[in-house]
Amino acid sequence: MLTIAVSKGRIYEDALPLLAQAGISPTDNPDTSRKLILQTTRPDVQLVIIRATDVPTFVEYGAADLGITGKDVIIEHGAEGLYEPLDLGIAKCRMMTAARVDAPPIGRRVRVATKYVTIARNYFASLGIQAEIIKLYGSMELAPIVGLADYIVDLVDTGNTLRANGLEPKELIMPISSRLIVNKAAMKMKHQAIQSLINQLELTLNNQAA
Ligand code: ATP
Ligand code: PRP
Numbered sequence: 001m002l003t004i005a006v007s008k009g010r011i012y013e014d015a016l017p018l019l020a021q022a023g024i025s026p027t028d029n030p031d032t033s034r035k036l037i038l039q040t041t042r043p044d045v046q047l048v049i050i051r052a053t054d055v056p057t058f059v060e061y062g063a064a065d066l067g068i069t070g071k072d073v074i075i076e077h078g079a080e081g082l083y084e085p086l087d088l089g090i091a092k093c094r095m096m097t098a099a100r101v102d103a104p105p106i107g108r109r110v111r112v113a114t115k116y117v118t119i120a121r122n123y124f125a126s127l128g129i130q131a132e133i134i135k136l137y138g139s140m141e142l143a144p145i146v147g148l149a150d151y152i153v154d155l156v157d158t159g160n161t162l163r164a165n166g167l168e169p170k171e172l173i174m175p176i177s178s179r180l181i182v183n184k185a186a187m188k189m190k191h192q193a194i195q196s197l198i199n200q201l202e203l204t205l206n207n208q209a210a
Pocket of ligand 1: 093155156
């Protein structure tokens, strides 16, 4: 049996067509079912539906053999115990700095609010800027408005969320997409099944790109 960890929402929606190409279609809809384990059209594959930020944890500990999750989540979690064999090219967005439209340019010190502490710390350190990082769990856009921070580090897609709050994107930190991750021990123990799934997904991605 192969267990794949996926989060509800945009990653699930984007992953479904890819998984379907590998013959994997869930037999329940997670939006209408309360089930956390979904059987699929492949009797040897099941999905576990969990929070996006929990996917690397399930895979690291082998509670799931594979997972699909954002590069942002992988970096914040740390990649120990995980292989990352495929960029699935789904749930694409950008990790960016953002600030009020009238914000002065960053000097040698800056106060930054973010959910992405590791990414923010590494980014400002790479620029030689001393950053005081304030960890938030959401609604980062509020921070510059209420004077909690000068800048935020957040995911940006259309930019609508920033615009609606009087902020604008400033610098690109990195492009983000979702990746297939694999538990290292499972990769050895269930090599054939996992490698064949990776190959099927890779073929689908290559066909899409062609
Ligand atoms: P959790 O449920 O653990 O709090 P979350 O609410 O951030 O996580 P989602 O909003 O479903 O979960 O985001 C999952 C992933 O999708 C993110 O980690 C990121 O890689 C990607 N993502 C987030 N926002 C966007 C967006 N606006 N457009 C495209 N992809 C996005
Ligand atoms: C994500 C992200 C940004 C927003 C960016 O939030 O945290 O706030 O998308 O997208 P945009 O540039 O197209 O506006 P999401 O929609 O996942 O809501 P969340 O607060 O539940 O994470």
